[in-house]
Amino acid sequence: MGFLQIQFINLLAILVIIASSKSSLSATPPNFPIAKPNCTDHCGSISIPYPFGTTEDCYYSPDFFVNCSETFIPPKAFLGDSEIEIIEISLDDGQLKVLQFIARDCYNRNGTSASYNGPWIKFSTFTVNNNANKFTIIGCDTFGSIEGQRLNGSGYYKTGCTATCYEQNDLIEGSCTGLGCCQTSIPKEVQTVELTLESYGNFNEVWSFNNCSYGFLVEESAFKFYPDNLTNLGNVKELPMVVDWAIGNVTCEEARINASSYACKSVINSKCYKPDNGHGYRCSCSDGYQGNPYLLHGCQDVDECQDPLLNICEKHCVNTVGGFYCACPKRYHGDGRKDGKGCIRGESVAFKLAAGISLGVIVLLLIACWLHLELKRRRQIKMKEMFFLQNGGMLLQEKISKRERSSDTTKIFSESELQIATNNFHNNMIIGKGGFGIVYKGFLPNNRIVAIKKSKEVDPDQIEQFINEVIILSQINHRNVVKLRGCCLETQVPLLVYEFINNGTLFEHIHNKAKARFLSWETRLKIAAETANVLAYLHSAASTPIIHRDVKSANILLDHTLTAKVSDFGASRLVPLDQTQLSTLVHGTLGYLDPEYMLTNQLTEKSDVYSFGVVLVELLTGKKVLNFDRPEKERGLANLFLSVMKEDLLFEILEENVMREGNKKQVMRVAMVAKSCLHMKGDERPCMKEVAMELEGLMLGEKHPWVQTGHNEEAKEFLLEGGSSGAINFGEDNSTSIGFDSAKEHVMLSMGGGR
Incomplete structure (x- = not known):
């Protein structure tokens, strides 16, 4: 920050102080005098209120003499015959703001002194304010002190601080904690001020960027430290300082004894108080009054009603001597204050009647709502009980x-x-x-x-x-x-x-291309065997036989290990032990429905066998059960499958994984199982126990090490063609004969371990 900027800031601070002074005095209406009659009340732009004055008849005592020098344009005010320039006088705070000289100590490059200034100031009865001012030192190789006498020679004081630095970049804007700038407070009741500056090393180590130190007692709010102050303060001579003033050196009680010398002339409307710093007393106007308490009748009533900042009334404001009150118009009541209850319109009989009726209606509505909700709750409870019994x-x-x-x-x-x-x-x-x-x-x-x-x-x-x-x-x-x-x-x-099973349905895994490629032939065969085992269990091993009635790939869930979980027994029917079929309305899913069941409405366990055969074909071909893009006779997957089997074209419709991974003989045997399940007549279909045994036998052949290594062709032929064919036997012409071997069934079921 350059010199002109610093000067501008200091000047601006002074102007703000003067402006605030004017604003404080402007609280006194223009027709309220601030000076004695026939006495000037200003010097240039500075207001001069009594007890201060510019002539002998206009001030309270010589301590309050203001020398208005017209040799300056505009004129400047000085305290008495001194060179202490006044820039503001405040009645409310009992303070003067004056300009105080700056101490400076400068050195040449060789360490010799270039210039030195150690200013001092002395007041006869006034004191330097200890709260608003701060003793400040600026420099990178300096320590300074402030010392002097206390009020009325009651003692001596001395304090100071040190400011050092080695690089200008280390300085922090706004910080006066010792790095290039330090500040300290002064004690109370200071009457004289003498500033002293000294250097540790005559600025030899920092001369390249700082060769001078500065010290001053300054109003804290008027000064902010900038790193450029190391150089540009050389062009500033004075800074503002706050001084406390009071009347005499006696207390309020002692002063009232002598009415002629008692300074609080507006006796009725003023009060006397002791200042925080120094001796003597000060005067102020009582609450509700405004003006100069040092003048006779100087404190006059304030019309709060005319001042928007003081008028807090909502409707009518009534001014009184030393105060005011708020009033409400007719038919209104309340305190009338904006910060209180305000003015409330009075309540007529009609209004009270209407309010009472409204309140009664609201209460009745609330009771009605409560009754409605209670009745609804009871109805819901009764309905739940009814449904529970039903x-x-x-x-x-x-x-x-x-x-x-x-x-x-x-x-x-x-x-x-x-x-x-x-x-x-x-x-x-x-x-x-x-x-x-x-x-x-x-x-x-x-x-x-x-x-x-x-x-x-x-x-x-x-x-x-x-x-x-x-x-x-x-x-x-x-x-x-x-x-x-x-x-x-x-x-x-x-x-x-x-x-809850979290891995979706078999339908999704078959018909979703992304999932289908992970469905190997071995997994497909395992899922088929597990599903067949469940249906065999429901038909034959459950305490009461159960017909699922909606077997389809969408009702077979898969867990994270791709283990089959048969679900959705909503359409299932229990079959009494003394019956083999049930007469029911046809339920199921098109494409999976048993044709015989559709024609006769007679539900048997062979209906589940047919539906399972369709699921087997889905696993083999990866095709959807219904597809209207195919020829009419082949829209159903079952018809398409039986057609290609008849023409010996099975391997043209098999799914990619089945073609790539499946053993042809094994695939053909599964296809023959599916074909046997899809016979039009239920009596010609195998039971699920036989289907489960056949598929488990094929699984055993798939996993048996003899089959994998080919070391025992005789055992391989036994497992794939003879060993597991006790349930369903296939002839050379693809004809199917159904038989049952209880010994083989026992072996296969025990190995399945499905329960």
Whole structure:
């Protein structure tokens, strides 16, 4: 920062001080005198309020004489006959702001003194303000002190500080903590000031950027340190300093004894107080009054109502002697203040009546709303109880109670539990939709993830059968069946809660190209064998036979190890032990439906066999079950498959992985199993137990080390053609004969280990 900028800042600070002085005096209205009659009240732009004055008749005592020198343009004010220039006089604070000379100590390059100035200042009764001023030293090789006498010779004081630095870049703007600049306070009741500067090494080590030091007592708010001050302060001679003034050296109580010399002339409307620094007393106008308390009748009433800063009334302001009050118009009440209650319109009888009626109506509405919500809540409770009974809740509880000793008892969930688990059955929680309902993903409080199936409908006449189905499914402990965790019977349609399988469906893995390339022939054969094993278990090994009725690739889930999990028993039917078929409405998925079932409405376990045969063809070909782009007779995958088998063109429609990885004989045998499952007549189809044995036998041949290494051709032929063909035998002409060998069945089931 250059010299002109520094000078501009100092000048601006002085102007701000003068402006603030004017503003403080401007609080006194122009018709309020600040000087004695026939006395000038200003010198240039500086206001001169009594007790200060420019002539003998105009000041209180010689201590308050202001010498207005007109040799300057504009005129300048000096304290008495001294050279102390006054730049502001404040009545409110009892302060003078004066310009004080700066001490300087400069050196030549060889370390000899170039110039030195050690200013001093002395006041007769005034004191230097100890809070607003700071003793300041500027330089990189200097220490300075300020010393002098206290008021009335009551003692001596001395203090100082040190400022050093080795590089100009180390200096910090605005910081006076010793690095090129230091500041310290002075004590109270200082009457004389003498400034001294000294150097440690005559600036020899820092002369290249600093050869002078400066010291001054300055108003703290008027000075800010800049690194350029090391050089440009040489062009500044004076800086502002704050001085405290007071009347005499007696207390207020002592001064009141002599009314003629008592300075607080506006007796009724002024008060006397002791200053914080120095002796004597000062005067100020009482609250609600304004002016010069040192003049007779100098403190006059302030009309707060005319001053926007003082008028805090909302409606009407009424001025009083020494104060004011706020009033409200007729029909209004309140304190009338903006910072209080204000003015509030009075309440008429009609208003009170209307308010009372409105309040009564509001209360009645609230009661009605409460009653409505309460009745709704009770209706919901009754409806839940009705649904619970309607859906066979009592029957299920009775059956569950008989199985309480089991650690894996089916749980009956409340509707609220499942609403919380599915975020109130939000659409974002839907993980699947089918012909029989919607499946949601849910999170139970124990951090268990479940799948919650919301069926579309349940036949009321078959509630007992549904409950039996829930009980039976909950008892199924087969590794390849999705585990039933529980159900909810408080809704119109019961909700079933299953374990959550996270790797999607077989349908997705077959028909999604990205996933299909990871579905090897060995994995496809394993999934087929696992699914067949589950269906055989449901048909033959369950306590009550179960027909799935909706076997399809979309209802076979895969876990992270690609293990098959048969799901969706919503269409399943329990078959009494004394029956082999059921008469039902046709349910299922087009392309998988048993043609005989569609024609006769007679459901048998062979219907599941047909559907499984379609799934086998899907695994072999990777094609969709229905495709309307194919010729009409071949739109169904089953028809297409039977057609190519008849023409001996099987290998033209096989999936890439099957063609690349599959053993041709093995693939052909699986195809023959599928063909046998797709016979039009159910009686000509094998049972699922036979299918499961055949597929498990093929799996055994796939994994058996003899088959892999080819060391034993005789064993290989036994496993692939003879050893596992006890369930289904294929002739040379692709005809199929069905037989059953209980010994072989026993071996295959024990090796399957599917439960």
